[in-house]
Amino acid sequence: xxxxxxxxxxxxxxxxxxxxxxxxxxxxxxxxxxxxxxxxxxxxxxxxxxxxxxxxxxxxxxxxxxxxxxxxxxxxxxxxxxxxxxxxxxxxxxxxxxxxxxxxxxxxxxxxxxxxxxxxxxxxxxxxxxxxxxxxxxxxxxxxxxxxxxxxxxxxxxxxxxxxxxxxxxxxxxxxxxxxxxxxxxxxxxxxxxxxxxxxxxxxxxxxxxxxxxxxxxxxxxxxxxxxxxxxxxxxxxxxxxxxxxxxxxxxxxxxxxxxxxxxxxxxxxxxxxxxxxxxxxxxxxxxxxxxxxxxxxxxxxxxxxxxxxxxxxxxxxxxxxxxxxxxxxxxxxxxxxxxxxxxxxxxxxxxxxxxxxxxxxxxxxxxxxxxxxxxxxxxxxxxxxxxxxxxxxxxxx
Ligand code: TRP
Ligand code: SF4
Numbered sequence: 001x002x003x004x005x006x007x008x009x010x011x012x013x014x015x016x017x018x019x020x021x022x023x024x025x026x027x028x029x030x031x032x033x034x035x036x037x038x039x040x041x042x043x044x045x046x047x048x049x050x051x052x053x054x055x056x057x058x059x060x061x062x063x064x065x066x067x068x069x070x071x072x073x074x075x076x077x078x079x080x081x082x083x084x085x086x087x088x089x090x091x092x093x094x095x096x097x098x099x100x101x102x103x104x105x106x107x108x109x110x111x112x113x114x115x116x117x118x119x120x121x122x123x124x125x126x127x128x129x130x131x132x133x134x135x136x137x138x139x140x141x142x143x144x145x146x147x148x149x150x151x152x153x154x155x156x157x158x159x160x161x162x163x164x165x166x167x168x169x170x171x172x173x174x175x176x177x178x179x180x181x182x183x184x185x186x187x188x189x190x191x192x193x194x195x196x197x198x199x200x201x202x203x204x205x206x207x208x209x210x211x212x213x214x215x216x217x218x219x220x221x222x223x224x225x226x227x228x229x230x231x232x233x234x235x236x237x238x239x240x241x242x243x244x245x246x247x248x249x250x251x252x253x254x255x256x257x258x259x260x261x262x263x264x265x266x267x268x269x270x271x272x273x274x275x276x277x278x279x280x281x282x283x284x285x286x287x288x289x290x291x292x293x294x295x296x297x298x299x300x301x302x303x304x305x306x307x308x309x310x311x312x313x314x315x316x317x318x319x320x321x322x323x324x325x326x327x328x329x330x331x332x333x334x335x336x337x338x339x340x341x342x343x344x345x346x347x348x349x350x351x352x353x354x355x356x357x358x359x360x361x362x363x364x365x366x367x368x369x370x371x372x373x374x375x376x377x378x379x380x381x382x383x384x385x386x387x388x389x390x391x392x393x394x395x396x397x398x
Contacts, residue, residue, distance in 0.1 A: 005034045005250070006143035008041035008082065008134075011059035012049060015066040016272035017347070018265030021315065022255030024275075026147055028071040030250075036077040037141055037379060040064065040372075043082050043089075043133060047126045048117060061368050066275050068368070069358035080376040082137065087383040092129070092136040094394060095162050098169055099132055103161065107131050107154050135159035139166075139244045140383045147250040156249040163244040170393040171240025173231070180235060183228040187221070199236050211236070243393050244386075257315050260289045262308035276358055279348065286312075286344050291336045292329070302329045302336075309340055316346035 007027065009015075015024070030036050040063060045056045064079060072079065082088055104110065105128070114122045134155045138146055139162065146156050173179055184192050195214060202210040218224065218232045234241040258264060259271030266272060273285055289309055292302035304310035304325055313325050321342050328334030361368045391397055 002033070002035040003144045004037065004141060005030050005145045005147060006037040006039075006138055006141050006247075007147050008039045008044070008137060009063065010041045010045040011056050011063045012045050013055070013059060013267040014274045014276070015063060015070075016265055016267065016274050018255045018257055018259070018272060019066075020070055020255075020275055021257045022149060023147070023252055024067065024070040024072075026252050027067075027077075030147060031073060031077040034145070037080070037143065037382075038067065038072065038077055039080045039082050039137070039379070041082050041134075041137070044130060047124070047130050047133075048113070048120060048122065050124070050126070051120075061365065061372075064368055064372060065358055065361045068361055068371070069275060069354040071354075071357070074371045074375065078375045078378050079371055080379040081372055084376045085140075085380050085383050087380065087387050088133070088136050088140060090387060091140050091390060092133045094390060095132055095136055095139075095166065096129065098165055099162060101128075103158060104128050104132060107158055109151065109154060131155040131158045132162065135162040138247050139163055140386050141379070142245040142386060143247050144245065145250045146247050147252050149252050149254060153249045153251065156247060160246045163246045164239065166244050166390075166393075167234070167239045167242050170390075171234055171243055173241070174395075176231070176240075179231060183224065183231055186223045186228065191217075191221075195232070195236070202236065203238055243389050256311070258308055258311050260285055260308065262290070262311065273347070275354060276351070282347060282351075283344055286340050286347075287337060289340065291339075295329075295332075295336060298335050299332050301332045304329050309336070309343065312343045316343050316350075 027036065027038060040060050042056055042060055046053065049055055060081065067079065110128065135158055138159050148156065198210045198214050201207050214236050215233060218229050230241045255265070259266060259269055261271045263269055263271060273282060291309055292307040294300055295302040310325065313322055325339055329339065
């Protein structure tokens with residue numbers, strides 16, 4: 001069984017090469033190693049774009065085409081749409097009952113984004129709840145890993161806390177004590193004694209060796225079934241049984257590709273190159289890129305360190321080309337347009353297979369919908385399974 005990975009993106013605009021180098025390339029790589037679930041976080045997009053839903057509607061399927069163009073393969077990963085799986089909202093609501101307000105107010109992105117997106121009123125209930133909705137997205141699939149950038153790691157941390165709290169509050173079976181005794185009867189008294197002793201030590205001192213030892217013992221003990229194992233582990237940790245799994249963040253290296261002006265690539269800064277940028281526009285954008293301001297005239301020497309074009313070379317060029325840039329820039333033997341040409345060529349090479357893959361989906365939009373339908377159907381079944389456990393644990397099975 002492959003371990004599960006889950007990640008999502010908000011459909012707020014055409015994806016650009018920063019998304020490709022920062023996230024998508026990694027998603028593509030992971031799909032051959034793990035059980036990957038990737039989804040369109042359209043509800044999350046609404047937390048900031050609730051006044052401009054047309055942007056989201058326009059971008060949902062466009063974004064999926066970008067994903068497929070980048071190399072996500074629906075045979076190897078599950079692609080779905082958040083808003084088609086109402087169980088996310090159900091779990092979000094249930095988690096909300098026991099989540100202290102302070103946890104959400106303290107998430108750094110809450111204040112940061114309010115500051116940054118001053119033109120939007122983000123003192124909304126939905127925006128405060130953003131990370132908890134994200135927690136529901138993750139926990140409902142019992143994902144083990146969440147590949148995201150540094151900016152999202154506090155949300156994964158909150159997810160872990162939410163899972164821990166849920167398991168603590170609801171992870172105990174109603175007849176837990178009785179069941180525990182039955183489980184103990186499957187072991188010999190010597191084993192029980194050692195287990196209890198080690199538990200005491202762990203609970204008093206947090207000794208991780210004891211924890212590892214006990215978990216190892218429980219998992220390798222042939223007389224125990226999986227319910228027994230879960231119960232003993234929960235008893236040992238004092239958390240009850242693990243209904244929701246604490247995920248780990250798989251930190252994605254930030255993209256080293258800056259925007260055309262050297263700042264972070266972002267659609268809102270108008271400095272981005274779309275994954276499916278057309279050729280003429282790509283050429284024009286690169287040609288217009290600012291360069292080292294010291295090179296006013298062709299004969300002025302420059303310094304690549306002061307030029308965003310150089311950062312593009314670092315991603316796109318081989319050693320020879322880079323040496324040619326260094327030398328040619330510093331002794332003014334090449335012009336800036338000349339310097340930019342290999343980048344245009346490399347981006348075109350990078351884009352070619354992506355454009356080719358996209359073509360099929362652009363001419364047959366039905367195919368994209370079918371992929372999303374199939375992925376959503378599959379994901380929803382998993383989500384429904386988890387919700388059965390969650391409802392059971394919360395005593396909502398009447
Ligand atoms: N908040 C994420 C972002 O803006 C998108 C997202 C929503 C997400 N739910 C998620 C990412 C669950 C990972 C897991 O990038
Ligand atoms: Fe930048 Fe190249 Fe011009 Fe030097 S030659 S300033 S590196 S574009």
